[in-house]
Amino acid sequence: MTNQQTIDQARSEAFAQHMLEVLNSAGLSLMISIGHKTRLFDLLAQLPPSTSEQIAQAAGLQERYVREWLAAMVTGRIMEYDAASRTYRLPAEHAAWLTRAAGPNNLAFQTQYIALLASVQDEIVECFSKGGGVPYSSFPSFQRIMAEDSAQVLDASLLQVMLPLIPGLVERLQVGMDVADIGCGSGHAINIMAQAFPKSRFVGYDFSEEGIAAAQAEARRLGVTNSRFEVQDVSALDVPARYDLITAFDAIHDQARPAEVLAGIARALRPRGIFLMVDIAASSRLEENLDHPLAPFLYTISCNHCMTVSLASGGEGLGTMWGEELACQMLFAAGFTQVEVKHVEGDFSNSYYIASRD
Numbered sequence: 001m002t003n004q005q006t007i008d009q010a011r012s013e014a015f016a017q018h019m020l021e022v023l024n025s026a027g028l029s030l031m032i033s034i035g036h037k038t039r040l041f042d043l044l045a046q047l048p049p050s051t052s053e054q055i056a057q058a059a060g061l062q063e064r065y066v067r068e069w070l071a072a073m074v075t076g077r078i079m080e081y082d083a084a085s086r087t088y089r090l091p092a093e094h095a096a097w098l099t100r101a102a103g104p105n106n107l108a109f110q111t112q113y114i115a116l117l118a119s120v121q122d123e124i125v126e127c128f129s130k131g132g133g134v135p136y137s138s139f140p141s142f143q144r145i146m147a148e149d150s151a152q153v154l155d156a157s158l159l160q161v162m163l164p165l166i167p168g169l170v171e172r173l174q175v176g177m178d179v180a181d182i183g184c185g186s187g188h189a190i191n192i193m194a195q196a197f198p199k200s201r202f203v204g205y206d207f208s209e210e211g212i213a214a215a216q217a218e219a220r221r222l223g224v225t226n227s228r229f230e231v232q233d234v235s236a237l238d239v240p241a242r243y244d245l246i247t248a249f250d251a252i253h254d255q256a257r258p259a260e261v262l263a264g265i266a267r268a269l270r271p272r273g274i275f276l277m278v279d280i281a282a283s284s285r286l287e288e289n290l291d292h293p294l295a296p297f298l299y300t301i302s303c304n305h306c307m308t309v310s311l312a313s314g315g316e317g318l319g320t321m322w323g324e325e326l327a328c329q330m331l332f333a334a335g336f337t338q339v340e341v342k343h344v345e346g347d348f349s350n351s352y353y354i355a356s357r358d
Contacts, residue, residue: 024076026114031072033111035098040069041108044079045095049087104152110297112145117304124304133312136208139305143210147186150249154189157344159196165342165352166274169245173197177244180205182234182265183251187215187227194219194227203243205232237264244269247276250350253322254306256315262334266357275336277327277353281343284323293348295321324351331355 035041043059052070056063070088073079078098080089090098098108116139123134136142163169173179176199181190184204194202204215204227215229235257246265255261265275280298282289289295302320311317318326324341331339336355343351 028076029111029114033115036108041098044090045099049089104156133308135312151188179245180243182248185211190227194224202227204229235260239268241270249278253318256310256313266335275355281351282321282323284325
């Protein structure tokens with residue numbers, strides 16, 4: 001037992017205050033997720049100061065639930081409340097980070113992950129004792145959330161920021177290239193590129209039948225004819241020298257056998273071929289992530305999804321925060337001879353790896 005006389009009382013009380021903030025923030029994250037899913041933030045950004053009855057009526061929701069949600073938003077300093085008029089207001093400065101109009105800056109969207117991960121906590125706790133992992137099938141909403149998440153980012157930056165990081169790539173795509181996306185999910189990246197570069201040919205690979213079906217449906221809806229999608233275990237991909245460009249967007253660290261996936265990608269590239277891997281910006285060394293603005297959040301996602309899904313398949317369990325050092329080491333081990341890591345100003349979430357072979 002700790003000797004009470006050795007405790008720094010000020011430090012102890014400061015930590016207690018920190019824990020109270022943790023509890024409040026945890027509660028707020030669940031309520032903010034509800035605000036996103038019910039589109040209350042989108043509505044409130046357009047409304048003048050309004051009562052709970054007016055807000056509920058405009059939203060088509062039950063007033064009693066809306067009122068309780070508003071109370072959490074006000075006490076959590078997300079919204080403002082005028083007691084005299086009983087009206088609630090979402091400041092424009094806050095709406096800029098909470099609405100769908102914010103695009104990739106919509107942090108309310110990210111809180112959905114907390115609710116999703118909480119649903120498998122008992123299974124995760126069991127894994128702490130018995131090992132193994134929680135399978136992908138235990139996350140029924142993950143495909144939908146990831147599709148919305150990646151769409152926000154890709155719509156804003158794929159054509160404008162990511163592809164131009166590689167000198168001459170846009171021009172080559174305009175002339176015509178063979179392109180594959182590894183772990184394509186719902187295929188949005190492939191369909192965006194296929195629309196933008198009709199002379200190039202695009203293939204998306206993913207093990208999720210649900211994701212591939214969504215990708216194919218989007219391609220039909222957009223009238224895209226130069227993209228196709230295949231259900232494929234990408235660790236067993238064997239298509240030597242077939243592609244000029246291969247991409248992977250936040251997908252490699254989730255793989256059960258990432259080393260095999262990277263080696264297959266290296267073999268699948270033609271001479272002058274390029275691998276563009278976008279993944280979480282972090283260090284492989286814990287001590288260098290202490291000041292990362294999302295480190296606790298990302299380690300939580302790792303433990304409760306990315307790492308455990310990999311381990312459930314008998315995989316390596318790299319985890320979300322595998323980091324640049326390990327990523328580069330694995331790229332070289334896979335057969336790449338040149339690896340460049342780039343960062344985009346204002347984007348602290350991603351590292352951009354550009355890899356090729358001699």
